[in-house]
Amino acid sequence: EGYLQRTEHLHADWTLVREYPLSPELLALSHVWRSPDSAAYVVAAKGAPEAIADLCHLPAAAVADVLARVEVMTGLGLRVLGIARAAFAADGPLPTEQHDFDFEFLGLAGLHDPVREGVTEAVAECTAAGVRTVMITGDYPGTALAVAEEVGLDTSAGCLTGADLASARPEELAERVGDVRVFARMVPEQKLALIRALKANGEVVAMTGDGVNDAPALRAADIGIAMGARGTDVAREAAALVITDDDFSSIVGGIRRGRGVFDNLRKAMAYIIAVHVPIVGMSILPLFTSDWPLVLLPVQIAFLELIIDPACSVVFEAEQVDPQIMSQPPRPPDQPMFGRRVLAIAALQGLSVLAAVAGVYVWAVQTDLAGPTVRSVTFAALVLSNLALILVNRSWRLPVFHTFAQRRNPTLKWILGVALGLLALMLSVPGLRTAFGFGPVSWTQALVAVGGAAAGVTWFEVYKLMAHGPGRGPATPAATGSSNGTPTS
Missing domain, CATH: 3.40.50.1000 (HAD superfamily/HAD-like)
Structure with missing residues (x-):
């Protein structure tokens, strides 16, 4: 069925004389055109069907018929416009309102605006x-x-x-x-x-x-x-x-990326808190064990900071967005970045690493190792624990091995490679070993350092499995909330 009847095409040589814009009171607009072959203006109106019907002063029965047709068309998802026209003498001033034209109702135009892909x-x-x-x-x-x-x-x-x-x-x-x-x-x-x-x-x-x-x-x-x-x-x-x-x-991509940045920032800050607990703890330990070898010298603390800073600014920044992050409800706007649960887990990570490194230190002293060797084994355990904290904090949902399998982070291998390479050089090259105050380390002592580093973070891997299962649950604890975001269009 045709909804437009007896319509005319506009020509390129027609001139727009005036526009009557849309208004809240009348959802219709009109254009007044001058045709070179006519002594009268041609007035074209389009707008909401009920507004066009009002401009045309249609009787109630005709209005009801128009609105019935509108219901059919809108049920098909069409956007419906009413169309009308009028003629007005060109030798006089134009009226101030659209209602002053004698409009003729032409019909309805149904426009299909397809939904964009995606x-x-x-x-x-x-x-x-x-x-x-x-x-x-x-x-x-x-x-x-x-x-x-x-x-x-x-x-x-x-x-x-x-x-x-x-x-x-x-x-x-x-x-x-x-x-x-x-x-x-x-x-x-x-x-x-x-x-x-x-x-x-x-x-x-x-x-x-x-x-x-x-x-x-x-x-x-x-x-x-x-x-x-x-x-x-x-x-x-x-x-x-x-x-x-x-x-x-x-x-939606912006929401996903924003949540990912927030999640990675939270994990980076949790890592910073966790890694500084054993550094501070091992620095003040000599206050209580004055007859034991000093563990951390200033040059060694500087080396640790050279690992911590790139880890925060490079590794966590380059970490991929957790695939599960868009299955979480949004956090409330007033929720702090670091809730009590996040701070508690970060502190527990730091304390567990401190306990593990201190255990390696006590073992080295009790086995009557020389002071420089005690320092070497303890420092190796601390550096390896630092790297282990990076690995376990990449995801607070997935175990370490799943994270390696499911997510690529090209910067991680460089941080791990450089840190392990420098540690090996400091412990094996005599000149560097002396400069850093280290002593020779046997394979057995190196394995103890590795075991201590692993022991300090194992509990968190168990926690992930118990709290979330193998690959389920939120990306970061306390990252969820009940507030709703509402895009409107």
Whole structure:
């Protein structure tokens, strides 16, 4: 069935005389054209079908017929525009309002705006990550619901229109916006009211938009996200972020990457806390054992710091994002980076390594080794423990061997290789050994140092298996929360 009848094509030689813009009071716009072969202006109008019907002063029966056709078209997921035309004498001034033209109703235009590839998968990933995706549109409720179902949004709570929001009491609005995922027939001030209502509910709101009418809501959202390719300058200036490819999947990728950076930063800081506990402990140990050999000299502490700094800035920065990170709910905005559980585990790691290294130190003293050799064995255990802490903290979910098998980190081999190579040189080259205050080390003593380093971190590997199983559970303890992020578009 044809919805457009008796329409004419515009010609290249027609001149635009005036535009009557869209307004909240009348969701329609009109263009006044001058044709060189006509003494009258041609006025073309398009907009919401009910607005066009109003401009044409259609009788009630005709309006009902138009709206019935609209329901059919929107049920198919089409965006529906009403089309009308009028003629106006060119020898007089143009009216100030569109209602002053004598419009003729031409018909309805159904536009299919296909969902971009990857949006359905991105919405599903958001849902799994605890991010509630809401669609805000100026289209009809039928169109909005059809598109929402196509992309996988939950439509069980129905659809709220701008008129519903305008008439709702504040407490009722706060309750409804917590459940509804689809909002239709929304004008700029209603979008702004919706963003404010979501924020009042404690939501963290990211708003996407590309038009001038989206600017107030973009500014009001916690994170305004403008489209870079088709977005207006006003929208881009109002937003905090600009998506250059206009792809919703890019937002999901940003969430994933942001969570990964936060997770890696948390693990790096936990490693720093853990590794400094044995360094401090072994530095002050001589205060209680004055007749035992001094363990750490300043040059040795400097060497340890040369391992710690690259490990934090290179290894953990280059660590791949945990595949399970998008299966966690978002953390509350007020949650500190280091919760008590994270700090407790970091401290326990440090204390266990301190106990293991101190055990190696006591063993070396009790076996009557020379002072420089005691220092060599203890320092080797401390360096190896440092490297072991790097390995176990790459993932707080996967055991070390699974992490090696499932994730590539090209910087790790360089850190391990350089640290082990320098340690071997310091313990085997006589000149370096003397400069660092070390003595010769036998293979048995080296194995004791290796065993001490392994003993200091083994408990954490057991903890991972008990708490999460082989490859399950959150990437980092205490990294989850109950707050919802809400991208809206």
